[in-house]
Amino acid sequence: MxxxxxxxxxxxxxxxxxxxxxxxxxxxxxxxxxxxxxxxxxxxxxHRHFTHRYDNDNLSKSLGLYAGNIYVPFDSEDRSAPSFRGFIEASCNGLLLCHSGDDHNHIYYVYNPTTKNIATIPSVPKDQNIFMFMGLAFHQTDFLHYKVVRVSWLPYAFLVHVYSSDTGKWKLSVERFSISSGCIIRKGVYLNGVVHWALTHGKLLSYNIEVEKLHMLNYPVDNEIRYFGESRGRLHLVVAPLSKLHLTMYEILRDRSGWFVKYQVQLDGLPDMTNLSCYDFNVIDVVRGEKEEDTFMLLSILGKFIKYNLHHKSFKLIFSFPGEKMYIWSESHRYMPILSSIPSARL
Known part of the structure; x- marks a missing residue:
């Protein structure tokens, strides 16, 4: 035997x-x-034959997120963090866009925390415009090389620069866009070749990287935005009326022509929400599961992360920030393990 x-x-x-x-x-x-x-x-x-297959099979599996320099796993009790360097600016399908240096001299780089592979981004051509946003675009089924999108402001218009690791160069987009005075560009979300921004003036702005085209879509309702993000190829928007603990989660239609209601969430029943107002919590992430019943929303409530299952309406405390009992977290970056090496910039 x-x-x-x-x-x-x-x-x-x-x-x-x-x-x-x-x-x-x-x-x-x-x-x-x-x-x-x-x-x-x-x-x-x-070998690329193995890493490409492995990443394609696991690209939608979100294991946790970074809240500042703290790694929070969604399920595992193992809190050993995949390493990262510097300050995280954005995350996209397993890669992180980070920067180091002082406020006047940022050095940007793309980093894979799983393999510790790193690629430095050359500086964007100098201009007098005001920096507004820097985001990352990467998905193996779209293109093997990552892209970085930079938005800057000049009077009456916004400019878009796109860096491609394939060419090693920045390119100024032919498209410029004008929006109302005082409008703020929120977190950018990449999906299917398009970067989306939730603007503060009731509109979703989308930029197709390949064809350099802009598209504008109204929000479904005029309520406060509590979350905007992507999971498993779906774009989600979570809104809430002021002074209420009722959340509505919308999902965008495939052709990006409109929205439909995916979930209604009433938070009054959660023990940690007793006697709290709508200003005492934030929606940190929405993660779709392989099965619909595994989909959950991650809430930040006064120094705690609560995992709320949207199908079963159950909740679980997964993390407490030591010494931060009154802190309400607002920024996070999702971690998804990938094995592919990232190409170095052509300096």
């Missing part, structure tokens, strides 16, 4: 196709550890 087992093991280890099918089913921590088994395993697990 032992000889048979040894022969079976030897057959598996010598058959790259069979070995690949087995390794594709392992968590990313095991993959990284198994790279040290042998030079051949290191080559196999680093």
């Amino acid at each position: 032992e000889d048979s087992d040894q022969q079976s093991g030897a057959f598996i280890f010598s058959n790259d196709d069979l070995l690949t099918e087995i390794l594709l089913r392992l968590p990313v921590k095991s993959i990284l550890r198994f790279k040290s088994v042998s030079k051949h395993w290191s080559w196999l697990l680093s």
Whole structure:
């Protein structure tokens, strides 16, 4: 029996196709550890054929998020954080856009916290415009190279610069857009070749990176925006009437022509919401599960992160910030493990 087992093991280890099918089913921590088994395993697990398949199978699996310099896992009790450097500006499908340096001299770079692969971004051409937004665009099914989108303001218009790791250069878009005075550009969200911004004046602004075209869409209602983001290829907007603890989660139609109501959430019943107002919490993230019943909303309530299942209407405390009992978190960046190396900028 032992000889048979040894022969079976030897057959598996010598058959790259069979070995690949087995390794594709392992968590990313095991993959990284198994790279040290042998030079051949290191080559196999680093080869684009393997990393591309692994990432495509796992690209929608969100494991946690970064709240500042704190990593918060959604489910696991293991709070050991995937490393990151500097200050996180944006996240997109497993990559982080970070910066270091002082307020007047930021150095930007794209970083994969899973593999610790890093690529520096060359500075955008100098101008006198006021910086407004810097975001990241990356998805393996769209293009292998990442892109960085920068929005700056000059009187009466906004300019869009796009950096591509394929060319190693910044390009000024032919499109400019004008919006009302005092309008603020909120967090940018990348999906299907398009960067979307939720503006403060009741409109969603979308920019198609490839064809350099802008599109504007009204919000479904005139309520305060509590969250804007993407999960599993769906764009979500969460709004709430002022002075109420009632949330409505909208999802955009496939053709981006309008919205429909996905969930209604009444927060009065949560123990941590007793005697609280709408100003005492924030919606941090909405994460779609592989199954609809696994979809949840992450809430920041006075120093705590509450995971609220939108299907079962159940909740779970997953993190408390030490010494921050009154703090309401507003900014976070989702972590999704990917193995692909990111191309270095052509400096």
